[in-house]
Each structure stands twice: as structure tokens, then as C-alpha cells.
Amino acid sequence: MKTTGRLYHAHSNTFIYCELSLSDECVVFSNDEGLHERLPKPRLVLGMAIKGQAQDITLPDGRRFLCDDKTFRLNQHSTSSFIERSEQHKGLVIGAIFFCPLLLYWLFFIAIPHVAASSAGHLPQSVIETIGQQSMTLIEKAALEPTQLDEQKVANAERIWLELINQLQLNEQKYRLGFYQSEFFGANAFALPHGQIVVTDDLILKLADYDDAFRAVLLHEIGHVEHRHSVKIAAQTAGTTVALAIVFGDLQGIVDLALGVGTAIMQQQFSQGMERQADDYALSNLLKLGYKPEHFATALEIISQGTDDDSQSWSKYLSTHPHVKSRIEKARTYKHP
Structure with missing residues (x-):
């Protein structure tokens, strides 16, 4: 030869x-x-x-x-020759065309979320604190302004907050409440992984005459923290970023991981299961503390007034996962399991 x-x-x-x-x-x-x-x-x-x-x-x-x-x-007769012959095998090529999308679907929609959910419960508090602080810094720069609320409204909201923390026997050092003006978020509240709860001026103003409804909103957000929903989203985002970088060879994307995690939390859209868990936490604790679950329904109704339920609102309370109307109905008919 x-x-x-x-x-x-x-x-x-x-x-x-x-x-x-x-x-x-x-x-x-x-x-x-x-x-x-x-x-x-x-x-x-x-x-x-x-x-x-x-x-x-x-x-x-x-x-x-x-x-x-x-x-x-x-x-x-080597492995290379086998690979070359495989590339010319129509059956294997067609199989790869169908198998690769299924593999990617399994990786990004099943494997990574499952691993993220499992790992969230084992992350040290120091890591969660770092994720939360970095995310808060990003959100503050991008979408939040100092509050314009008067001292009386801030004092009333803080009173309700401290009552809840004491009644639930939660750590005051971990759970903190912050007030901000935000055109981006509108009437909204959201929770960060390390226990920081952010409420906007618009939300406070909408619920100014409904203390119990505001209390129900806070309980919903505490539920997200207690179930580590934001941590799971952060872990899922990190896993997806690394997987995409490896699959497509763009390892530089890993460098932007911290920014990506913060953005994901800023744009968080909790899954149907997560929203239901937070709703259940709020509803069960309203009953436990001597309040009515209907207060959460009142909060949803007030927040949703004048808002198209099908619009891309940043408010998690108007998310279609699950539909706001079904959440209101559930709150009005809720009984402790």
C-alpha cells in the first residue's frame, strides 16, 4: 500500500x-x-x-x-473507521436526528431541574447568602429606585412584617423587608434566596387599606423562601448555563454565570408547582395564625384590577401558572388539610 x-x-x-x-x-x-x-x-x-x-x-x-x-x-479496521462508516449509515443518521433533540430535552427540562431541586436543599447558607446579595445588587441597579412612601405607610408595613416574623418564629436576621419604587415591577413583591423580601411602593399603595391582604402577600413570599424556590431557579440557571457552554463549546459563557443567575431571579417565573406551594404556605399559615384565607383572594383581586391577565406582567400574582382566577377560587374555599 x-x-x-x-x-x-x-x-x-x-x-x-x-x-x-x-x-x-x-x-x-x-x-x-x-x-x-x-x-x-x-x-x-x-x-x-x-x-x-x-x-x-x-x-x-x-x-x-x-x-x-x-x-x-x-x-x-480501527474505531475511526467505524465512526466514518457510521456517518454514512442512513439509519444511524436518521436516528441521531431524532435522538439528539430528545436528549437535549431530557437534559434541560428533566435532568437539570431535578438536579437543581435536589441540590438546593444541600447548599450552605453562606452560598445562598452570596447568591441573594449578588442578585439584589443587580436588581437594584437595573430596576429599583428609593421608596417614595411616607413614614406612616412604611411603619405600618414594618409592623405587620415584624408581627408575622415573631408569630412564625422566623430568624429576623435572615428575613428582611425592603421598600422600593419601581416602574419596571409595578405593584409587586418578590423574594430573594437569602430571605430578602422586596415590596414596591405601588403594592403598598394598592393594599394600604387592606392590612390582612398585605399580610397574605408577605406569607406567600415567605413561602417561596421556605421552599427555596429562588435557590432552585438559581441552581437550574447555573446548570443550564454550564450545560449549554459544554454542548456548544462556548466556555466563556461560564464567566457570565453570576450575572445570568441574577437575571434569572430578577425575571423569575415560578413553576405551577412552586406557586401552589407558596400559596398553600400562605393559606395554611393564615388559618394557623387566626386569619382568613380569603385575605389572599382579596390581595389577588386588588392587584389584578386594571391588568390584563394575559399580558406579560412581571407580577407573579398574575402569572398564568396557575391562572389567577383559580388561585382566587382556591383561597376562598380553602380548608386546612
């Missing part, structure tokens, strides 16, 4: 033309200029055989041989 090609010097683009021939278990490189080099085949490093490309053959000293015949293969 013989073929001609180019023999490149090690770490260089310069080359000489030569002939490659097989003799027993050795490979001979020769040309008319006096080159005659005999090497055992096992000492050569053979590149993967890819259809339409010349096989790369590397010599022990780093020189590389590329043959002119792109169909020439020094390892006809």
Missing part, C-alpha cells in the same frame, strides 16, 4: 513531498531527495478518520504527514 503526501516539520508549516509505503508492521517515508525513514506503525499517532478529509499521521518527533488521497486510511 502506497500513497503520496506532505510531511510537515514539527510545529511548522514548512513541508516536503514524500511517499508513504507499508512494509510488514512498519511505515516507510521516502522521496527522491534522500529521505528514507522506517518507523514501527505502533509509534505513529493516527488522527481520527473523517470523511472527506485526509487522515493526520503524527511521527514520534512531532512531524505530521497528510496524504494527498483523502480516502487513504492507515487504520482501516
Whole structure:
């Protein structure tokens, strides 16, 4: 077996033309200029055989041989040859076309969320605190302004908040309440992984005459923290970012991981199951503390006034997962399990 090609010097683009021939278990490189080099085949490093490309053959000293015949293969019965034959197998190609999307779906919609949910319960508090603080810094810069509420409304909201924290016997150092003006969020409240609860001025103003409804909203947000929903979203975002970087070869995306996690929390849209868990937490604790579950229904109704339920509102309370009307109905008919 013989073929001609180019023999490149090690770490260089310069080359000489030569002939490659097989003799027993050795490979001979020769040309008319006096080159005659005999090497055992096992000492050569053979590149993967890819259809339409010349096989790369590397010599022990780093020189590389590329043959002119792109169909020439020094390892006809190797794994590379199997890969090349597989690329030409129509059945395998069609199977890959259907299998790859299914694999990606399983990875991003089943495996990563499952791992994220499992890992969220094992993250140290110091890590959760860091995620929460970084996310809060991003959200403050992007969408929040100092509160414009008067002292009386802030004092009343803080009174309700502290009553809840004491009644639920929660850690005052972990759970903190913040007031902000935000055109971006509108009448809204959201919870960060480390226990920071943010309420907007518009929400306070809408619920100014409904203390019990405001209390129900706070309980809903505390429920998100207690069930670590934001932590799960952060873990899922981090896992997805790493997986995408590996699958598509963009490892630089991992550098932006912290920013991506913060953005995900800022734009958090909790799943149907997460919303139901937070709703149940609020409703059960309203009953436990001597309040009526209907107060949560009142809060949903007031917040949703003048808002198209099908619009892309940032308010989680108007999320269609589940539909706000079903959440109101559930709150009005709720009985402790």
C-alpha cells in the first residue's frame, strides 16, 4: 500500500513531498531527495478518520504527514473507521436526528431541574447568602429606585412584617423587608434566596387599606423562601448555563454565570408547582395564625384590577401558572388539610 503526501516539520508549516509505503508492521517515508525513514506503525499517532478529509499521521518527533488521497486510511479496521462508516449509515443518521433533540430535552427540562431541586436543599447558607446579595445588587441597579412612601405607610408595613416574623418564629436576621419604587415591577413583591423580601411602593399603595391582604402577600413570599424556590431557579440557571457552554463549546459563557443567575431571579417565573406551594404556605399559615384565607383572594383581586391577565406582567400574582382566577377560587374555599 502506497500513497503520496506532505510531511510537515514539527510545529511548522514548512513541508516536503514524500511517499508513504507499508512494509510488514512498519511505515516507510521516502522521496527522491534522500529521505528514507522506517518507523514501527505502533509509534505513529493516527488522527481520527473523517470523511472527506485526509487522515493526520503524527511521527514520534512531532512531524505530521497528510496524504494527498483523502480516502487513504492507515487504520482501516480501527474505531475511526467505524465512526466514518457510521456517518454514512442512513439509519444511524436518521436516528441521531431524532435522538439528539430528545436528549437535549431530557437534559434541560428533566435532568437539570431535578438536579437543581435536589441540590438546593444541600447548599450552605453562606452560598445562598452570596447568591441573594449578588442578585439584589443587580436588581437594584437595573430596576429599583428609593421608596417614595411616607413614614406612616412604611411603619405600618414594618409592623405587620415584624408581627408575622415573631408569630412564625422566623430568624429576623435572615428575613428582611425592603421598600422600593419601581416602574419596571409595578405593584409587586418578590423574594430573594437569602430571605430578602422586596415590596414596591405601588403594592403598598394598592393594599394600604387592606392590612390582612398585605399580610397574605408577605406569607406567600415567605413561602417561596421556605421552599427555596429562588435557590432552585438559581441552581437550574447555573446548570443550564454550564450545560449549554459544554454542548456548544462556548466556555466563556461560564464567566457570565453570576450575572445570568441574577437575571434569572430578577425575571423569575415560578413553576405551577412552586406557586401552589407558596400559596398553600400562605393559606395554611393564615388559618394557623387566626386569619382568613380569603385575605389572599382579596390581595389577588386588588392587584389584578386594571391588568390584563394575559399580558406579560412581571407580577407573579398574575402569572398564568396557575391562572389567577383559580388561585382566587382556591383561597376562598380553602380548608386546612
